[in-house]
Amino acid sequence: MLNWCSGPHYRKLKGAWTPLFLPASLQNYATLMDGAARNLVASLRPHTRATAIDLVTVVEAHVLEIVVCAAFGLELHVQAGDPLRKAGSDGEKLRDALKDVLNAAGSTSSWATPMMLFPALQPLFRYLLHKFPDAATVRTARARNRLRDFVYGLIREERAAIAQAKSPDIGSARRTGVKPGSFLSLLISHSQHDVKLSETEIFVQAYFFILAGFGTTSDALSCTMYHLARHPDKMKAAHKEVDAAGVDFSPTLEGLESFPYLEACLRESLRLIPPVPAVKRYARDRMALGPFNVAPGDMLCGATYTLHHDDELWDKPSNFTPERFTDTARFSGIRKGSWNTFGEGMRSCIGQNFAIMEMKITLIRLLQAYTFELAPNQVPLNLATKSFPSILRPSKGIHISIHAR
Numbered sequence: 001m002l003n004w005c006s007g008p009h010y011r012k013l014k015g016a017w018t019p020l021f022l023p024a025s026l027q028n029y030a031t032l033m034d035g036a037a038r039n040l041v042a043s044l045r046p047h048t049r050a051t052a053i054d055l056v057t058v059v060e061a062h063v064l065e066i067v068v069c070a071a072f073g074l075e076l077h078v079q080a081g082d083p084l085r086k087a088g089s090d091g092e093k094l095r096d097a098l099k100d101v102l103n104a105a106g107s108t109s110s111w112a113t114p115m116m117l118f119p120a121l122q123p124l125f126r127y128l129l130h131k132f133p134d135a136a137t138v139r140t141a142r143a144r145n146r147l148r149d150f151v152y153g154l155i156r157e158e159r160a161a162i163a164q165a166k167s168p169d170i171g172s173a174r175r176t177g178v179k180p181g182s183f184l185s186l187l188i189s190h191s192q193h194d195v196k197l198s199e200t201e202i203f204v205q206a207y208f209f210i211l212a213g214f215g216t217t218s219d220a221l222s223c224t225m226y227h228l229a230r231h232p233d234k235m236k237a238a239h240k241e242v243d244a245a246g247v248d249f250s251p252t253l254e255g256l257e258s259f260p261y262l263e264a265c266l267r268e269s270l271r272l273i274p275p276v277p278a279v280k281r282y283a284r285d286r287m288a289l290g291p292f293n294v295a296p297g298d299m300l301c302g303a304t305y306t307l308h309h310d311d312e313l314w315d316k317p318s319n320f321t322p323e324r325f326t327d328t329a330r331f332s333g334i335r336k337g338s339w340n341t342f343g344e345g346m347r348s349c350i351g352q353n354f355a356i357m358e359m360k361i362t363l364i365r366l367l368q369a370y371t372f373e374l375a376p377n378q379v380p381l382n383l384a385t386k387s388f389p390s391i392l393r394p395s396k397g398i399h400i401s402i403h404a405r
Contacts, residue, residue, distance in 0.1 A: 073182030
């Protein structure tokens with residue numbers, strides 16, 4: 001994982017990640033995202049004028065479809081109503097393995113508290129955890145092993161296909177498995193031609209690409225729709241902007257810049273409910289931080305949620321006010337670093353443009369087709385934090401009614 005390494009290793013891995021987020025790659029994925037968003041719209045039609053549905057579950061399937069296709073080039077076909085959906089397919093097996101990983105990650109190990117309270121003793125605690133794993137650790141390990149076996153199989157299949165294509169006896173052989181242009185394909189290609197990446201390094205990067213891109217994006221998207229449903233006047237303004245683009249709108253990087261209010265809604269929702277409520281960094285050098293002396297290797301924690309709700313930085317911080325990001329006077333008054341959803345500087349989230357584009361395209365297609373009404377008894381929204389990775393998410397789902405426009 002990029003944020004957990006430094007020096008030459010960091011530069012090596014960042015070089016492997018960067019191609020996926022270049023403009024040409026993002027434009028290719030815009031088409032993928034738009035297709036998945038249209039499928040999501042179609043899957044919701046049977047639910048119009050019906051009882052409220054859990055939005056979180058529906059959006060999770062949608063985001064998983066996108067992130068797995070971007071990561072591996074595989075089409076899961078797991079959305080409800082997909083005519084190609086098959087019970088017991090590889091797509092469903094991968095989906096189930098990923099959900100097991102995320103659910104297991106939310107289980108708090110009994111070793112977590114002492115490791116946080118006594119960071120200097122973490123090597124000892126890790127040794128004891130390895131020797132005497134508790135139930136939460138065992139569940140997490142089993143879930144990760146299922147995902148690991150699946151991804152390792154894809155890596156070996158792709159490398160075999162590359163070797164076969166290079167064989168003078170084969171000529172231009174047809175590639176199978178992982179599709180060119182996917183994250184896994186780019187990683188393998190990078191390890192073949194540039195800096196060598198081991199099978200384990202490739203797996204870890206693909207694993208965290210999915211883990212980071214699935215839970216955070218699906219929850220951020222669901223929470224944005226929650227805020228729009230809770231504030232009909234804001235949803236009306238978003239509808240107006242989307243309608244102006246027309247149903248024939250084709251998403252391009254340039255065209256997506258024409259939705260400033262929609263992006264403001266996303267940013268405001270991410271301010272109120274940042275998927276990652278705190279970020280950790282480790283000090284490289286000795287420094288003084290206020291009254292504290294920080295030594296190299298010390299862990300520093302930035303409380304993003306607290307920062308986003310600080311009334312010294314934000315006017316009426318508990319209110320959903322997208323206009324604070326569109327009104328020139330208000331926006332100019334936002335202090336640098338006070339909106340910290342994706343981090344700052346060279347360690348900021350490398351996939352933030354991918355995530356914002358994915359959420360904007362999905363919201364455009366949903367708002368073109370539907371209005372949303374919040375079911376009763378969901379204010380305030382119940383939230384919970386998974387222990388690892390630390391993700392702030394709706395703990396009891398988000399229940400809404402869907403109405404065709």
